[in-house]
Amino acid sequence: MARPSEPPRHTNRLAGETSPYLLQHAHNPVDWYPWGPDALARAKQLDRPVFLSVGYAACHWCHVMERESFEDEATAALLNDAFVAVKVDREERPDLDQLYMGAVQAMTGQGGWPMSVFLTPDGRPFYGGTYFPDVPRHGMPSFRQVLEGVRRAWIEQRPEIERSGSRLVDALVAAQGSERGSAAGSRADAPEPRTILDEAATRVAEAFDPVHGGWGSAPKFPQPMTIEFLLRRYAATGEDRWLTIALRSLDAMSAGGVHDQLGGGFHRYSTDAAWLVPHFEQMLYDNAQLGRAYAHAWALTGEPGLLTTTIGVLDYLLRELRTGDGGFAASQDADTDGVEGATFTWVADEIRTLLGDGYPLFAAGYGVAEAGNWEGRTILSRVADDATLAARFELAQDEVGRRLTQARATLLDHRSRRPQPARDDKVLAGWNGLAIAALADAARAFRASGDPDLVARSARYLDAAGSAATAVLAGLGGSDGRLRRSWKDGRATADGVLEDHACLADGLLALYEGTGDERWYEAAVVLAEAILTRFADPAGGFFDTPDDSEGLVLRPRNTQDNAIPSGSAMATTVLLRLGALSADARYRASAEAALATMSELMGHYPTAFAQWLCALELASARMIEIAIVSAEDDPGYDRLLAVADAGYHPFRVLARSANPALSAVPLLRGRFVLGGRSTAFVCRDFACRQPVHEPEAFQALLLEASS
Secondary structure (H helix, E strand, O other), rough: OOOOOOOOOOOOOOHOOOOOOHHOOOOOOOOOOOOOOHOOOHHHHHOEEEEEEEEOOOOHHHHHHHHHHHOOOOHHHHHHOOOOEEEEEEOOHHHHHHHHHHHHHHHHOOOOOEEEEEOOOOOOOEEEOOOOOOOOOEEEEOOOHHHHHHHHHHHHHHHHHHHHHHHHHHHHHHHHHHHHHHHHHHHOOOHHHHHHHHHHHHHHHEEEEEOOEEEOOEEOOOOOOHHHHHHHHHHHHHHHHHHHHHHHHHHHHHHHEOOOOOOOEEEEEEEEOOOOOOOEEEHHHHHHHHHHHHHHHHHHHHOOHHHHHHHHHHHHHHHHEEEEOOEEEEEEHHHHEEOOOOOEEEEEEHHHHHHHHHHHHHHHHHOOOOOEOOOEOOOOOOOOOOOHHHHHHOOOOHHHHHHHHHHHHHHHHHHHOOOOOOOEEEEEEHHHHHHHHHHHHHHHHHHHHHHHHHHHHHHHHHHHHHHHHHHHHHHEEEOOHHHHHHHEEEEEEEOOOOEEEEEEEHHHHHHHHHHHHHHHHHHHHHHHHHHHHEEEEEOEEEEEOOOOOOOOOOOOOOOOOOOOOOOHHHHHHHHHHHHHHHOOHHHHHHHHHHOOOOOHHHOOOOOHHHHHHHHHHHOOOEEEEEEEEEOOOOOOOHHHHHHHHOOOOOEEEEEEEHHHHOOOOHOOOOOOOEOOOOOEEEEOOOOOOOEEEEEHHHHHHHHHHHH
16 A cells, blocks of 8 residues: 555556545556456457456455555566456455355365456456465465466466366356255255254354354354354243353453454454454444344343443444444454554553553453563453452452443543554445344343433434434435445445345344334335345345346355355345235245255354354244334333333344334234224234233233243
């Protein structure tokens, strides 16, 4: 990246883009093209291979490769002379990222970013990798050696390169077809859903790290979808072990350095097994999903620590990622002024100076050491709880909490005046859907608590979620349900993929249940109809791109849940919930057909298909449908709503209105106010029990329906 003190010497075609990642490379000496027909046409005209570089703005190693290679004049000259160089922001084009990441993994057995792929002029991949250093290192060739080798091969071994690219594309097509065929062929003898769910939960328990919480070793990623599955498994079965594993993981992550102990957000992942040393980028999708998981766990248990973490995460979203138009930005960088983690780490003397007499207590609670715990600096983590500190320092526990809260505020205020990591300001439809859902779900739980501070916070969260929904639909939505993917600087770019339609629809449904505002329900229905008409596979399941999308060498269809729920799994979840609100059999049938294609994979690889397992749990439950009709100026309405909102109930849907006859929500049709008082209906398959007025009677009906 060009430094402010060094005026840029070049401007390339990326200068006209909106993506912060592409703009970071707009002054490289590389003659970059954005992905599009112009780049491929140029490659065909010059008869050169395409060098495709894929990354994202918060990616540390992407910045390293830029500094080492893309800013180097000699390397740029080689690229410009022998290739057509194309830059892609993976967050804007997840379809391209998925397609070519599959190719890199097939060629090398691994993947990651930056992704470096060489293509024929018609888009067939024939060689690739990830980060290449500027000099040979650790058994890796230098990037210039790679370029020289590919250039020679293109000239001297062109027929073999063409055949290799064709074989690789054929293999990717065959693998996708084989997966679909295998799943379809297994439907007749597929195990019962309960068997799949039990097997999956058992495998999750077997892979659980009982020492540090979570799953896997180093690097260790938060897995909010797996935690959500365990919470649902507990809700469905009442078996304590599923809740115990979920809570242990949530508590361990919250205490670790992967959790920003001052600012409240979560970093991308931990480089160690104990959650101490993070990779410092902070992503909207991680924090949205984790905020929702912590909110659900608090609604279920009422544990104060879970509440504190929920508030910290969601306040981080509002403080650091909210954009001027009300949406949420994609991420914050791992680096500050080229140094990873510079904003977030500390030396003991700095903290001692800021806290004075409060230093010993804070240092004991947050692991501050004179020598640091990472490269001579300290990453804050919670190493002792309030009770332990109270005993050690002979203080009341409430006093410990008060002093630590004050210390954290002092350090955060000081930290805010340091240089800050760059923010990727683009607003992505699907990721904003995840944030809207988190805010709406937390707001319902907070409102039901009756605590004045939480009720006030609930209103702020619902307002923020509504503003984000308004911004995304205005900037990226179309009347026919078509979404664009990315919005920045007044421009929408890239067609929305399945993930965008499904995650936004999920957020809109959560927002509808939180507010009762039917415009969010109607917008979700429009998106669901677009999913059915433009993304559905007649054989069952969904493609990731619409039926009229850009013609790539393969129409992507990724069913695996990664850092973000797969579009297919989230679409299935949305359709099940819409089916319960609307009684439209098409929604349920499409969801069940998609689940049938995944029955073999879910049970065997649960952490890779956790959102699918959440959808299967939802499909297997007897959904409870709640309809509340409010009478004018009746305080009983709020009491009924508090009953509906309280606790953790993943197998319920809620519709409410003051004018059910005019409602767009079919679940409300035929409902009425009984005796001039607000009235609640508890239903299954649209068959309802006797309507009630009193919260106690309403609660009793819900308990009966849940048994």
